Amino acid sequence: MASLFESFWQYLITNFSDFQLATIATFIVHESVFFLSGLPSIVFERLGLFSKYKIQKKINSPGSHERCILRLILYHTCVNLPVMIVSYPTFKYMGLKTSLPLPPWSVVLPQILFYFILEDFVFYWGHRVLHTKWLYKHVHCIHHEYATPFGLTSEYAHPAEILFLGFATILGPALTGPHLFTLWLWMILRVLETVEAHSGYHFPWSPSNFLPLYGGADFHDYHHRLLYTKSGNYASTFVYMDWLFGTDQGYRRLKALEKERKESEQN
Ligand SMILES: [Zn+2]
Numbered sequence: 031m032a033s034l035f036e037s038f039w040q041y042l043i044t045n046f047s048d049f050q051l052a053t054i055a056t057f058i059v060h061e062s063v064f065f066l067s068g069l070p071s072i073v074f075e076r077l078g079l080f081s082k083y084k085i086q087k088k089i090n091s092p093g094s095h096e097r098c099i100l101r102l103i104l105y106h107t108c109v110n111l112p113v114m115i116v117s118y119p120t121f122k123y124m125g126l127k128t129s130l131p132l133p134p135w136s137v138v139l140p141q142i143l144f145y146f147i148l149e150d151f152v153f154y155w156g157h158r159v160l161h162t163k164w165l166y167k168h169v170h171c172i173h174h175e176y177a178t179p180f181g182l183t184s185e186y187a188h189p190a191e192i193l194f195l196g197f198a199t200i201l202g203p204a205l206t207g208p209h210l211f212t213l214w215l216w217m218i219l220r221v222l223e224t225v226e227a228h229s230g231y232h233f234p235w236s237p238s239n240f241l242p243l244y245g246g247a248d249f250h251d252y253h254h255r256l257l258y259t260k261s262g263n264y265a266s267t268f269v270y271m272d273w274l275f276g277t278d279q280g281y282r283r284l285k286a287l288e289k290e291r292k293e294s295e296q297n
């Protein structure tokens with residue numbers, strides 16, 4: 031299996047330049063993973079599937095789904111792609127590699143864990159700043175247009191916020207100068223994580239039921255449905271930043287109340 035993938039990688043580096051792989055191919059990988067992982071929650075909403083697991087009762091209209099998709103295509107093409115092209119020299123300078131052999135898992139996994147922790151930390155503080163009056167009104171309110179999020183709303187944001195999100199995402203890789211394979215794997219996991227957090231569905235098989243410290247859909251959905259000054263739950267991936275800085279108190283209170291109600295119903 032590993033050798034089959036290495037043959038595929040050999041094909042890529044033989045036929046495409048480092049520049050093409052780090053920009054156009056990265057863009058294609060991102061778009062494919064983002065739209066494929068984001069579409070199911072739209073289908074579930076439209077067909078009324080899994081409604082038992084839907085966090086909020088409200089259903090987004092087909093028009094609001096379409097508006098989100100069209101704006102995403104516009105921003106991804108006019109903001110994300112140019113940013114990837116412009117930042118390529120920085121990545122090259124920081125030591126981005128594409129050559130074989132692929133890095134071992136003993137290198138890849140600690141790097142990705144480091145990227146998740148660093149991104150979560152930077153995102154938490156940046157997101158809190160985005161919730162101050164002026165920045166919320168002029169920038170972050172776009173992302174909060176959807177108080178009932180669905181997967182694709184994860185990247186629905188003002189261009190200035192897209193730049194900030196991009197910065198938080200690429201800071202770790204830029205610091206460590208990784209292999210392109212690691213960069214792609216990190217990007218794929220980060221996209222799947224944020225799409226799941228915005229999916230609007232909390233399933234019995236949702237990762238937050240199994241992964242300690244992981245936020246997930248229920249945690250981030252709470253952030254979207256509250257008024258911007260009261261939101262809390264600012265972190266992107268984990269729950270500990272909000273716990274450490276006391277910005278999850280409203281959410282914890284709600285969870286405690288829900289637990290109490292469930293227990294009294296059972297007795
Ligand atoms: Zn927010």
Ligand SMILES: [Zn+2]
Nearest residue numbers: 173184228250
């Ligand atoms: Zn969000």
